[in-house]
Amino acid sequence: MSLNTWAEVSLNHIRENLLKIRQSLPSSVKLMAVVKANGYGHGDLETVRMAEIAGADYLAVAHLEEALRLRANDITLPILILTPINPEDVQLALVYDLMLTVASAAWLKEMRKYKPLSPAKKLKLHIKMDTGLGRIGVKTKEEWEELVPLIREADIVIDGFYTHFATAGNADRAFLELQTKRFTEMMNWSYASCLSVNHYHCAGSAAALRFPSLAMDMVRIGAAMYGFYPQQLLPSLKLKPAFSLHSRLIHVKKLNKGEWLGYDNSYCAEADEWIGTVPIGYADGWSQRMQNTELLVGGKRAPVIGKICMDQLMVRLPGPCEIGTAVTLIGSQGSEEITFDELAAHIGGVAQEVSTSITERVARNYTNDTCKEEAGAKWGNRNVQSIYKKAVM
Numbered sequence: 001m002s003l004n005t006w007a008e009v010s011l012n013h014i015r016e017n018l019l020k021i022r023q024s025l026p027s028s029v030k031l032m033a034v035v036k037a038n039g040y041g042h043g044d045l046e047t048v049r050m051a052e053i054a055g056a057d058y059l060a061v062a063h064l065e066e067a068l069r070l071r072a073n074d075i076t077l078p079i080l081i082l083t084p085i086n087p088e089d090v091q092l093a094l095v096y097d098l099m100l101t102v103a104s105a106a107w108l109k110e111m112r113k114y115k116p117l118s119p120a121k122k123l124k125l126h127i128k129m130d131t132g133l134g135r136i137g138v139k140t141k142e143e144w145e146e147l148v149p150l151i152r153e154a155d156i157v158i159d160g161f162y163t164h165f166a167t168a169g170n171a172d173r174a175f176l177e178l179q180t181k182r183f184t185e186m187m188n189w190s191y192a193s194c195l196s197v198n199h200y201h202c203a204g205s206a207a208a209l210r211f212p213s214l215a216m217d218m219v220r221i222g223a224a225m226y227g228f229y230p231q232q233l234l235p236s237l238k239l240k241p242a243f244s245l246h247s248r249l250i251h252v253k254k255l256n257k258g259e260w261l262g263y264d265n266s267y268c269a270e271a272d273e274w275i276g277t278v279p280i281g282y283a284d285g286w287s288q289r290m291q292n293t294e295l296l297v298g299g300k301r302a303p304v305i306g307k308i309c310m311d312q313l314m315v316r317l318p319g320p321c322e323i324g325t326a327v328t329l330i331g332s333q334g335s336e337e338i339t340f341d342e343l344a345a346h347i348g349g350v351a352q353e354v355s356t357s358i359t360e361r362v363a364r365n366y367t368n369d370t371c372k373e374e375a376g377a378k379w380g381n382r383n384v385q386s387i388y389k390k391a392v393m
């Protein structure tokens with residue numbers, strides 16, 4: 001871990017974003033905060049604590065291990081695991097009161113080998129339907145009919161019935177409408193089977209914010225909580241990114257015209273230039289796909305030059321700078337800003353790909369001005385000092 005490179009996470013922004021999202025939805029709709037992948041790279045426990053304060057009803061994670069980590073840290077909200085777990089781990093779900101995603105009859109049959117029928121030990125399930133994303137889920141009526149007797153058992157609670165959209169953030173709505181129509185048909189299969197289902201849900205961030213009519217009983221909010229949403233489609237909704245990334249110059253030198261720099265001589269100075277070295281590299285999640293991006297030094301944009309190394313990168317400075325000068329890789333300095341959208345466009349990805357790529361080696365430094373009391377000592381500000389103490393212990 002380099003103390004000169006850190007991410008700053010604004011817990012206030014996460015809370016404000018959630019409150020705005022909550023306000024935009026009918027009050028009966030339950031809010032499931034999606035905190036998979038370490039809270040999209042922001043820190044799972046800190047995000048969960050803010051989500052609880054902002055009134056989240058449910059949590060969702062991708063994997064069993066992520067859910068167990070929350071339970072081990074005394075998180076008591078209901079948790080849905082979005083990816084099917086190994087059937088042999090079903091007892092862990094019972095012991096830690098975790099809700100599981102079911103996407104096939106085969107999973108249920110296999111699971112039965114590890115959970116004898118016992119009405120006293122109820123397993124809570126969310127049935128996943130594939131309406132067009134093509135990832136996981138029940139697709140056909142035949143598959144559904146094979147599933148029904150297996151979920152009708154006395155020790156199964158069907159807490160949810162859900163699907164996930166492929167194009168909810170796109171301007172063209174045609175495929176979203178097709179998926180919605182398929183889901184409506186599938187909900188009719190469920191009604192016809194007279195099963196008792198607690199929640200029907202289909203909307204992630206983009207669908208929930210753009211089309212509140214798709215909120216149904218519950219929305220699954222990930223991206224928007226962290227300030228990632230299709231801004232061009234929702235110009236009036238001002239959600240704020242919570243994550244910024246910073247470092248400092250650890251070395252400054254002059255490169256003479258014609259001198260090479262970087263692995264494979266990937267850069268050649270066109271004139272006499274000032275070059276800074278920044279202690280972040282691909283092992284921190286700043287991958288070589290970030291080559292030819294810019295960062296901020298002294299309130300100005302400066303190009304990253306040469307190949308990004310494992311632990312360091314080089315930047316062409318506007319002029320001589322002191323060692324220790326602050327560098328911003330994501331976020332603002334003065335009136336300049338490097339946005340997630342800009343970086344995502346550069347790598348041909350999405351904002352959450354950038355935030356989830358930042359590895360554990362980069363300390364997360366939490367700012368939390370307005371809800372210190374609520375957040376309490378356990379979740380209070382962590383500054384670099386406390387992180388440093390932890391690192392050297």
Ligand SMILES: *Cc1c(COP(=O)(O)O)cnc(C)c1O
Nearest residue numbers: 034082164204205220221222223
């Ligand atoms: C990740 C995920 C979400 C959250 O989506 P966002 O667009 O980040 O809000 C919702 N549902 C499922 C099934 C997911 O995998």
